[in-house]
Amino acid sequence: xxxxxxxxxxxxxxxxxxxxxxxxxxxxxxxxxxxxxxxxxxxxxxxxxxxxxxxxxxxxxxxxxxxxxxxxxxxxxxxxxxxxxxxxxxxxxxxxxxxxxxxxxxxxxxxxxxxxxxxxxxxxxxxxxxxxxxxxxxxxxxxxxxxxxxxxxxxxxxxxxxxxxxxxxxxxxxxxxxxxxxxxxxxxxxxxxxxxxxxxxxxxxxxxxxxxxxxxxxxxxxxxxxxxxxxxxxxxxxxxxxxxxxxxxxxxxxxxxxxxxxxxxxxxxxxxxxxxxxxxxxxxxxxxxxxxxxxxxxxxxxxxxxxxxxxxxxxxxxxxxxxxxxxxxxxxxxxxxxxxxxxxxxxxxxxxxxxxxxxxxxxxxxxxxxxxxxxxxxxxxxxxxxxxxxxxxxxxxxxxxxxxxxxxxxxxxxxxxxxxxxxxxxxxxxxxxxxxxxxxxxxxxxxxxxxxxxxxxxxxxxxxxxxxxxxxxxxxxxxxxxxxxxxxxxxxxxxxxxxxxxxxxxxxxxxxxxxxxxxxxxxxxxxxxxxxxxxxxxxxxxxxxxxxxxxxxxxxxxxxxxxxxxxxxxxxxxxxxxxxxxxxxxxxxxxxxxxxxxxx
Ligand code: PEP
Ligand code: MG
Numbered sequence: 001x002x003x004x005x006x007x008x009x010x011x012x013x014x015x016x017x018x019x020x021x022x023x024x025x026x027x028x029x030x031x032x033x034x035x036x037x038x039x040x041x042x043x044x045x046x047x048x049x050x051x052x053x054x055x056x057x058x059x060x061x062x063x064x065x066x067x068x069x070x071x072x073x074x075x076x077x078x079x080x081x082x083x084x085x086x087x088x089x090x091x092x093x094x095x096x097x098x099x100x101x102x103x104x105x106x107x108x109x110x111x112x113x114x115x116x117x118x119x120x121x122x123x124x125x126x127x128x129x130x131x132x133x134x135x136x137x138x139x140x141x142x143x144x145x146x147x148x149x150x151x152x153x154x155x156x157x158x159x160x161x162x163x164x165x166x167x168x169x170x171x172x173x174x175x176x177x178x179x180x181x182x183x184x185x186x187x188x189x190x191x192x193x194x195x196x197x198x199x200x201x202x203x204x205x206x207x208x209x210x211x212x213x214x215x216x217x218x219x220x221x222x223x224x225x226x227x228x229x230x231x232x233x234x235x236x237x238x239x240x241x242x243x244x245x246x247x248x249x250x251x252x253x254x255x256x257x258x259x260x261x262x263x264x265x266x267x268x269x270x271x272x273x274x275x276x277x278x279x280x281x282x283x284x285x286x287x288x289x290x291x292x293x294x295x296x297x298x299x300x301x302x303x304x305x306x307x308x309x310x311x312x313x314x315x316x317x318x319x320x321x322x323x324x325x326x327x328x329x330x331x332x333x334x335x336x337x338x339x340x341x342x343x344x345x346x347x348x349x350x351x352x353x354x355x356x357x358x359x360x361x362x363x364x365x366x367x368x369x370x371x372x373x374x375x376x377x378x379x380x381x382x383x384x385x386x387x388x389x390x391x392x393x394x395x396x397x398x399x400x401x402x403x404x405x406x407x408x409x410x411x412x413x414x415x416x417x418x419x420x421x422x423x424x425x426x427x428x429x430x431x432x433x434x435x436x437x438x439x440x441x442x443x444x445x446x447x448x449x450x451x452x453x454x455x456x457x458x459x460x461x462x463x464x465x466x467x468x469x470x471x472x473x474x475x476x477x478x479x480x481x482x483x484x485x486x487x488x489x490x491x492x493x494x495x496x497x498x499x500x501x502x503x504x505x506x507x508x509x510x511x512x513x514x515x516x517x518x519x520x521x522x523x524x525x526x527x528x529x530x531x532x533x534x535x536x537x538x539x540x541x542x543x544x545x546x547x548x549x550x551x552x553x554x555x556x557x558x559x560x561x562x563x564x565x566x567x568x569x570x571x572x573x574x575x576x577x578x579x580x581x582x583x584x585x586x587x588x589x590x591x592x593x594x595x596x597x598x599x600x
Contacts (some may be wrong), residue, residue, distance in 0.1 A: 003084070009538040014246040016231075018221055020196070021487050022241035023207035024544075026216030026266075027259040028173055029195030029252065034225060035176035039128070039147045042121035042154070044114060058118040060107065064155035067096055069152065076188075082295035083300045084316060084332070090555060091142070095149045101127065112188035117157050124150040126131040141357075175236045177225045179209055181360035194236035196243060198225050201480070208520070212292060214299075219245055220484035258593075265593050269547035274305030277530070277550045286400075286538035287546050288344075290518055296331045297339040299543040304550065307539020308342040309466065310405075310518040311336060313389070323333045323361065323385065329392035335403070341399045346443065346466065346518075349389055351375040351407040370471075370480060375408030380417055390425040396436035404440060405466055410448040412532075415461055445518070452500040455507035465508050466540070469519025473497055491574040492521040498577065505535040516540055522583035525592070527582050528552040533565025552589065 044238045047055055070092050078086035082263055096102075101123060108119040124146055131143035148505050155158075171193050180200035195210040200219035210217035216238030228234070228245060235244040277287040291299040300308055316324045316332055324332075338346050353363060353374020361382075366372035379386040393404050406418050419442060429436050447468030455465065458574030469492050474481040476496055479489045491497075501517070508515035516538030521527050523541025528549050531539060539549060564584065571577045 002385060003169065007402075015248055015251070016227075017496055018224055018245070020218040020221040020241045021201065021207075021312055021484070022217075023200075023219050024195070024213075024215060024217040024238050024542075025209045026194075026238045027262050028216045028238070029247075030171045030173045030193055030258050031235065032175045032228050032230055033235050034228060034230045035174060035179075036151065037147070037177060039125060039145070040154075041122070042117045044122075047109075047113050047115055049113055052113060055109050055116045056106050058157065059106065059120065059153075059242050059472075060151045062116070063096060063102070064150065064447055065156045067093065067362040070096070080160045080188075080295075081293055082401040084256040084293055084295075091145050092149050093302065093496060095146055100208075117154055118156075119439045120150060131592075135437035136505060140413055154401060161505055163431070170339070173236055173501055175228050175234075176208070177223050194238070196221060196233070196234070196236055199482070201482050201484060201490055208290075208292070208542070210542065211520075211542040212296065214542070220482060220487045229386055251588050255396055262593050266547075268550060270319075270549050272550050272554070273302070275550065275554065276303070277306065279553055279556055279561065282560060283532070283534075285532055285559075286516065286540075286555070288346075288516070288518075288538055288540035289543040290540055290547060291543070294335045294339075296543065297336045300546075301339065303543045304548040305343070305543060305546050306338060307346075307401075308340055309522075311345060311347045311536055312351065314352045315352075318542040319351070323388075324472040326388045326392045327394075330395045331352050333392055333396035336397050337399055337402050341401050344401050344403060346403045346405050346464075347393050347396075347438070348405045349376065349379055349386065349393075349444070351546070352378055369466060370482075371472065375590055376406050376414055376418055377408065379406075380414060383391050383421055383570045386418070387420055387425055390422050391429075394425065394429055394436040394440070394523050395434065397440050398435050400437045400439070402437065403443060404442060405443045405445060405464075407468070408446045408448060408471070409444045409458075410450050412454070412457060412461070415444060415458065419461070434447045443514075445471075445517075446504050449500060452504045456510065459507045459511035459513055459515045462513065464516070465504055466538075467501055467504055467515070467517045467519065468499065469501075469517060469521040472519065473521075475493050476500060491578075492519070492524075492527070493574040493577040495569075495571060495577065498530075501531070501536070502565075502569065509535060514538065516560075523549060525549060525552055525589075526578075526585050528559045528582065529585070530568055532558065533561030533563070534569075548592070551592075555589065 005462050008367045027203040030483065048179065070089050074086050074089040077089065078552060105119045105123045108114060108122065109116055128143040128146040131146065158585065171191055172192035173196060174192050175196045192213070193215055195213070195215055195217035196217045197430035198221050200207050209218050216236050218236055218238060218241050221243065224243065232247050235247050247255065277599065286306045289303065289305040290310040290312065291297060291308055292312045292315040297308065316329060333347060351374065352361060353369055353372060359376065364373060395404065396402055406415065409415050422442065426438065441463035443462050443464035443466055444458065445468040446465045449472065451458055452472065470481055473479070473492050475492055476490065477491065479486050481490060505515050514537055517531055517536050518540040520541055522531065522539040525548050529552065532553065568577055568580065569581065
């Protein structure tokens with residue numbers, strides 16, 4: 001009764017609690033900035049006869065200011081994320097250069113005596129609607145760009161803050177319905193200290209992108225962004241998935257304290273960066289990182305990574321708004337290879353499709369895109385695209401630290417076809433006298449259950465396996481990884497997944513090939529000892545997770561890992577596995593403030 005009363009009082013005072021999926025650990029307490037996506041409607045307003053010229057001038061000045069903003073953002077993005085991300089602003093700047101459209105807007109103002117805001121909104125909303133109506137993703141993305149540009153100009157016209165995110169000038173928590181790959185560039189990693197989104201499961205690309213920033217984040221909150229106002233005080237608990245809106249004074253105090261404890265814990269891990277990931281009885285493990293953008297390679301080094309276990313090259317599409325050519329790809333691959341040299345880099349061929357339908361390829365509208373036309377399936381139907389990528393990767397292999405990996409293999413024939421094309425390109429290189437590493441290792445993602453089941457067969461034809469638990473879990477359990485509705489069913493702890501991992505590792509060991517895990521599970525501290533005990537030789541996840549995973553490995557013996565794995569493999573349900581590991585690891589590592597959720 002009393003607690004009901006307290007809850008009622010809290011609600012009246014605006015204190016509310018929400019539960020989502022924790023996807024990037026840590027605690028953040030700050031005011032919210034809400035990422036606006038909708039273009040607010042502007043109603044028709046007349047101006048006095050004869051004032052049209054002044055109105056046009058007002059519009060031109062707003063456009064000029066918008067251009068200046070965009071150019072500033074471009075250089076800021078260049079400094080933080082490199083050229084690929086910076087180029088995204090070119091698409092926005094191009095919209096401002098579209099003379100016929102802006103001439104039409106000015107003409108509307110002069111001939112109909114309407115306000116600049118309305119003339120601008122009417123024209124750009126019309127353009128955006130036409131683009132959105134197309135069934136092709138590239139046009140829908142463009143529609144979003146047009147709306148963004150329109151909103152920016154409107155904000156300059158009426159003096160509102162120009163950008164909900166870029167204008168941020170103090171520590172803030174970003175709240176958004178969802179994040180697009182291009183959104184990461186708006187985020188100033190110095191100021192955005194937490195991210196909360198309505199959409200996304202733990203391994204959706206929204207979640208992966210927030211982890212790139214290494215800030216606490218929670219996803220899958222359904223319609224949270226509609227319930228929060230810019231300026232609301234928020235607590236984001238990236239360890240438990242709890243969000244508190246307008247916390248009480250007591251909660252505020254408790255979480256600010258936790259926030260600083262967490263930060264000092266992370267700082268204390270900096271000593272571990274340069275130490276080897278080796279158990280107390282001398283068993284070495286490779287702790288690598290997954291990257292999306294070439295410039296992230298620096299973060300791998302800073303965090304003490306042993307290499308890049310997965311370079312998701314499909315993000316290069318962001319730069320071009322289309323397919324990058326051989327030279328453009330080569331520049332990015334060699335950059336990563338040189339930053340990491342002599343540490344190894346695994347370059348994965350494009351994995352487009354699924355939730356990553358990038359511009360430049362006409363992706364069909366599919367009702368099941370994750371199981372549709374994506375990754376190697378696209379490559380084998382477009383061998384020229386694959387050849388171009390192979391050439392760029394081979395050219396970047398001159399330091400002998402680059403390997404190549406194929407995504408979404410489900411059948412041995414696909415692997416054989418991909419390898420055939422790869423060998424043809426190698427033969428061309430020999431004939432053309434181009435230098436490359438002719439011992440380059442070729443591997444596959446084990447992310448479709450058919451491959452895990454037949455791992456002993458695949459192991460004969462590749463140099464390494466990289467187990468992609470993000471997809472392996474969704475396909476094995478039939479749970480869409482990006483669907484927040486069923487996110488509670490997405491369980492990497494499921495015994496079926498653990499048995500598939502073990503089966504794959506055993507097959508790799510009996511053929512003497514290298515085996516790693518590169519899904520998000522690899523960075524979950526709860527899973528570290530278990531995966532090592534199962535015989536996994538490499539763990540690769542977001543760079544920010546490296547230090548903690550290393551610390552866990554350096555505190556345990558391989559014998560302990562094996563015993564733990566042995567015990568866990570006897571459990572029947574995912575909750576048995578998860579509950580046991582949570583208890584075990586919490587007790588074993590009582591001083592670690594980061595315990596990760598059960599879905600990644
Ligand atoms: C995976 O499926 O586990 C993986 C690492 O690849 P992606 O997340 O890019 O699908
Ligand atoms: Mg995958």
